[in-house]
Amino acid sequence: MAEDKxxxxxxxxxxxxxxxxxxxxxxxxxxxxxxxxxxxxxxxHFSLPWQRLAVAVNDEFQRWDTTLYxxxxxxxxxxxAGG
Amino acid sequence: MAEDKxxxxxxxxxxxxxxxxxxxxxxxxxxxxxxxxxxxxxxxHFSLPWQRLAVAVNDEFQRWDTTLYxxxxxxxxxxxAGG
Amino acid sequence: MFxxxxxxxxxxxxxxxxxxxxxxxxxxxxGWVRNHNEGRKVVLLEYEAFEPLARKEALRILEExxxxxxxxxxxxxxRVGALKVGELAVWIGVTAAHRQAAFGACQFxxxxxKARLPIWKKEHYTDGSSEWVNCREHAHAH
Amino acid sequence: MFxxxxxxxxxxxxxxxxxxxxxxxxxxxxGWVRNHNEGRKVVLLEYEAFEPLARKEALRILEExxxxxxxxxxxxxxRVGALKVGELAVWIGVTAAHRQAAFGACQFxxxxxKARLPIWKKEHYTDGSSEWVNCREHAHAH
Numbered sequence: 001m002a003e004d005k006x007x008x009x010x011x012x013x014x015x016x017x018x019x020x021x022x023x024x025x026x027x028x029x030x031x032x033x034x035x036x037x038x039x040x041x042x043x044x045h046f047s048l049p050w051q052r053l054a055v056a057v058n059d060e061f062q063r064w065d066t067t068l069y070x071x072x073x074x075x076x077x078x079x080x081a082g083g
Numbered sequence: 084m085a086e087d088k089x090x091x092x093x094x095x096x097x098x099x100x101x102x103x104x105x106x107x108x109x110x111x112x113x114x115x116x117x118x119x120x121x122x123x124x125x126x127x128h129f130s131l132p133w134q135r136l137a138v139a140v141n142d143e144f145q146r147w148d149t150t151l152y153x154x155x156x157x158x159x160x161x162x163x164a165g166g
Numbered sequence: 167m168f169x170x171x172x173x174x175x176x177x178x179x180x181x182x183x184x185x186x187x188x189x190x191x192x193x194x195x196x197g198w199v200r201n202h203n204e205g206r207k208v209v210l211l212e213y214e215a216f217e218p219l220a221r222k223e224a225l226r227i228l229e230e231x232x233x234x235x236x237x238x239x240x241x242x243x244x245r246v247g248a249l250k251v252g253e254l255a256v257w258i259g260v261t262a263a264h265r266q267a268a269f270g271a272c273q274f275x276x277x278x279x280k281a282r283l284p285i286w287k288k289e290h291y292t293d294g295s296s297e298w299v300n301c302r303e304h305a306h307a308h
Numbered sequence: 309m310f311x312x313x314x315x316x317x318x319x320x321x322x323x324x325x326x327x328x329x330x331x332x333x334x335x336x337x338x339g340w341v342r343n344h345n346e347g348r349k350v351v352l353l354e355y356e357a358f359e360p361l362a363r364k365e366a367l368r369i370l371e372e373x374x375x376x377x378x379x380x381x382x383x384x385x386x387r388v389g390a391l392k393v394g395e396l397a398v399w400i401g402v403t404a405a406h407r408q409a410a411f412g413a414c415q416f417x418x419x420x421x422k423a424r425l426p427i428w429k430k431e432h433y434t435d436g437s438s439e440w441v442n443c444r445e446h447a448h449a450h
Contacts, residue, residue: 013286014298059218079300082285096428097440142360162442165427187343194336201329
């Protein structure tokens, strides 16, 4: 079984509203960004499925299957609306 | 033979430079704008053939075969370069 | 040059910075806060950005514009924070020797900005409700 | 709204006049005096207009833009007189609910302005010579 590792998650926009705060420092066994989102979605009842989001790890866009390492900073990106 | 009629001609840009003044009040038998231009071109040695110009009569674009009447104001329009 | 600004955009400063004797054309685009969207009356917008990534991605977009179009310079400012109806939300300016490149790059930049920057917009309506645009559970992005 | 101006263009006045709570997009185009043209160094330009017809034709162009594109307003100012390198020669601004119409109309207007307005441009070069652009005896318009 995978070991727990610390991951910092920042929340923006809809996700911040749904989480009720802008950051979590969590211990997780999630191997990928997608697993982490599904874990958090179950816990905090995020309304959007991962397919509607993008993900950034350490301030750079990454694929959903990207491996997470201890102390990574993860940001889930809801549908954007700039401009 | 057609009678002489008075026509006011205004010159702009290249044509003003070539004519050396900005206006003529002339008596002419020219029936059309094209005939008038050819008459003036022969007299003042305008460098451009009528095919390179447009013509306005009484401040409105007209075809080259448009009939001229006494007291019309005619402007020959060299290739434009606005914008 | 790209920046996220909490303050209103001062156009003259941006235009002065683009001034260039080789340039024959400037195309600009401004996005303004409209008083309505999809039939609802808007009173206020909030823009929020994931700042480090928004900046990086915007600079990549401006660089791509320079690769694709024969332009001299491109600048963009995006507002963040609370904006009232009529306020300028995004400003893009592109200079080029000739107009076609300036227009093409300007359009390219706004399309990419809208599609790629991690920036979100919450609309506040006259009835007191509010909503993150494009984030409805069963909606699709426009 | 179209005007021929002997004075430098004040952008903020034009933009303020276009301000509209229905508008989500503003596209502008500016033509600037470049320091070179076809390999020759330019020091000064003179713009001259056949004013009554230039005004009428410009208003027709703006009206056509409103027919063809879903825009709110379009304005244009063209300079006349002597202009130095770097000066703004023409300004076009178009507002619309959405950006595609604003861009489309802005491009349409500058193309038509360049093709149709009875306005001429004399370039003065660093060697002291000068020339009416597009009027060489055996040249073609670009």
